[in-house]
Amino acid sequence: MRTVRRLLYRDVFGAVSFVMLGFLSLFFFVDFVDDLDRMNRVGAGAAQAAWLSLLKVPGNVYELAPFAILIGTIYSLARLAQSSEFTILRTAGLGPGRALGLLASLALMFAALTFVIGDYIAPLTGREAMVARARNAGAAVxxxxxxxxxxxxxxxxxxxxxxxxxxxxxxxxxxxxRIFEFDAQGGLVTRLSAQSAKVSNIGVWTLEGVSATQWRQTGSPLLSLAPGKEAAPAARPGTGPAPAGLVEHRLAQLPWHSSLTLGVVTAAVLPAANMSTLELYRYTEHLSAQEQSAQAHNIQFWRKAFYPIACMVMVALALPFAYLHGRAGGISLKVFGGIMLGISFVLINNLAGHLGLLKNWTPWAVAAAPSLFYMGISLAAFGWLVRYR
Incomplete structure (x- = not known):
C-alpha cells in the first residue's frame, strides 16, 4: 500500500503542480503588464512592477487552488486509467474504499496547504502589495x-x-x-474632526489636528482627556457669537479610548480578500455587538472557512474519472469536462452568496451548500461507476 500511495501521490502532486504553474505564469504575466503601466506612470519602473506581481502570487495560488487541484487530479487519474495502470492497481487489490481513503488523505493535505496560504501568507503579501503600490504612487492604501x-x-x-x-x-x-458622539437618548453631544489618527492594538486612538464642537460641557467621555476644557463658548467667524452652551475646541492632540482596535479598523477599510478567517470572525463579532448588519461579512467568513473543503470536493469530483475506461473519451475531453465542472462550481458558489445576502439566509448554510451538493454528486457518480461499470 505504501508503494501505491507513493505512486498516486507523486503523480497527482506532479500534475497539480504543473497545472498551477501554468495558471500562475499566465496570471503573473497579466498582473505584470497591468502593474508595469501603473508603475511607469509614477516613474517606479519594471523592477517594482515585477515585485508587485510577485506579491500577488500567494493570493493567486489561493484563488486557483481548487481549479488546479481538480484539473490536475482529473488529468492524473485519467492518464492512469488510459494507460491501464489504475486497472492493474484495482486488480492487485486497490478496492473502491481504499482508493477513496487514499485520495481523501491527499485531499486533506491540499486543504491544509490551502488554509495556510489563504490565512497567513496571502493576506500578508496582499497588504504589502497595497502598501507598496500606494507608496510608489504617493497615494493612500x-x-x-x-x-x-x-x-x-x-x-x-x-x-x-x-x-x-x-x-x-x-x-x-x-x-x-470624523467622530459623532451621542447620549443614551440619541442626542448629538459632540462632533469631532481630526486630520489624522494612529490606532493601537488595544484601541487607543491618538488624534492629531482636532477640531471639536461640544453641545453639552458635562459628561462627555470623548473630550474627558482634552486639555483646555475650561474654554469659554467660542464665536465662529462670520456668524457672530456661538449659541449658549456651545463650546468649540482646537486641540493639537487628543487620545481616545475605544473598542475599535487596529484590527477592526483595518478590516473595515481594507478589502475582505486581504483578511484572514480569524480577522473576519472578529470583525463580524464587532458588527453584531454594535447592532450593525453583518450578513455580508458573515457569508464571507463562512465561505473562507469552507474554502479549503472545496479542495477536498475537487478531489472527490476527480475520482470517478479513474473508473472510466480509456476508450470513454480521451484525456483532453475529460480535462475539459473537469474545467466545466469547476466553472459551474464557482458560478453556483457565487450565486448562493448573492442569494444568501438578498434573502438573508443562514450564512454557514449558504457557504456550505455548494460544496455539499457537489460532494454528493461526486460520491453518487463514484458509487454508480463502481457498481455498474
Whole structure:
C-alpha cells in the first residue's frame, strides 16, 4: 500500500503542480503588464512592477487552488486509467474504499496547504502589495472610506459613537476622521474632526489636528482627556457669537479610548480578500455587538472557512474519472469536462452568496451548500461507476 500511495501521490502532486504553474505564469504575466503601466506612470519602473506581481502570487495560488487541484487530479487519474495502470492497481487489490481513503488523505493535505496560504501568507503579501503600490504612487492604501460604530458605558450613562474614516495610509495611519458622539437618548453631544489618527492594538486612538464642537460641557467621555476644557463658548467667524452652551475646541492632540482596535479598523477599510478567517470572525463579532448588519461579512467568513473543503470536493469530483475506461473519451475531453465542472462550481458558489445576502439566509448554510451538493454528486457518480461499470 505504501508503494501505491507513493505512486498516486507523486503523480497527482506532479500534475497539480504543473497545472498551477501554468495558471500562475499566465496570471503573473497579466498582473505584470497591468502593474508595469501603473508603475511607469509614477516613474517606479519594471523592477517594482515585477515585485508587485510577485506579491500577488500567494493570493493567486489561493484563488486557483481548487481549479488546479481538480484539473490536475482529473488529468492524473485519467492518464492512469488510459494507460491501464489504475486497472492493474484495482486488480492487485486497490478496492473502491481504499482508493477513496487514499485520495481523501491527499485531499486533506491540499486543504491544509490551502488554509495556510489563504490565512497567513496571502493576506500578508496582499497588504504589502497595497502598501507598496500606494507608496510608489504617493497615494493612500484605501480611499473608499468606512463607517464604524462604538459604544461606551459609564456611570453617567451609555454613549454611542459613529466614526467615519476617509482614507488609510501605510503604517496604520488614518486621515480625515470624523467622530459623532451621542447620549443614551440619541442626542448629538459632540462632533469631532481630526486630520489624522494612529490606532493601537488595544484601541487607543491618538488624534492629531482636532477640531471639536461640544453641545453639552458635562459628561462627555470623548473630550474627558482634552486639555483646555475650561474654554469659554467660542464665536465662529462670520456668524457672530456661538449659541449658549456651545463650546468649540482646537486641540493639537487628543487620545481616545475605544473598542475599535487596529484590527477592526483595518478590516473595515481594507478589502475582505486581504483578511484572514480569524480577522473576519472578529470583525463580524464587532458588527453584531454594535447592532450593525453583518450578513455580508458573515457569508464571507463562512465561505473562507469552507474554502479549503472545496479542495477536498475537487478531489472527490476527480475520482470517478479513474473508473472510466480509456476508450470513454480521451484525456483532453475529460480535462475539459473537469474545467466545466469547476466553472459551474464557482458560478453556483457565487450565486448562493448573492442569494444568501438578498434573502438573508443562514450564512454557514449558504457557504456550505455548494460544496455539499457537489460532494454528493461526486460520491453518487463514484458509487454508480463502481457498481455498474
Amino acid at each position: 484605501s480611499e473608499s472610506g468606512a463607517w464604524l460604530k462604538d459604544k461606551l458605558s459609564t456611570p453617567a450613562g451609555e454613549w454611542s459613537y459613529s466614526v467615519h474614516v476617509q482614507r488609510a495610509r501605510a503604517g496604520g495611519l488614518l486621515e480625515q476622521i
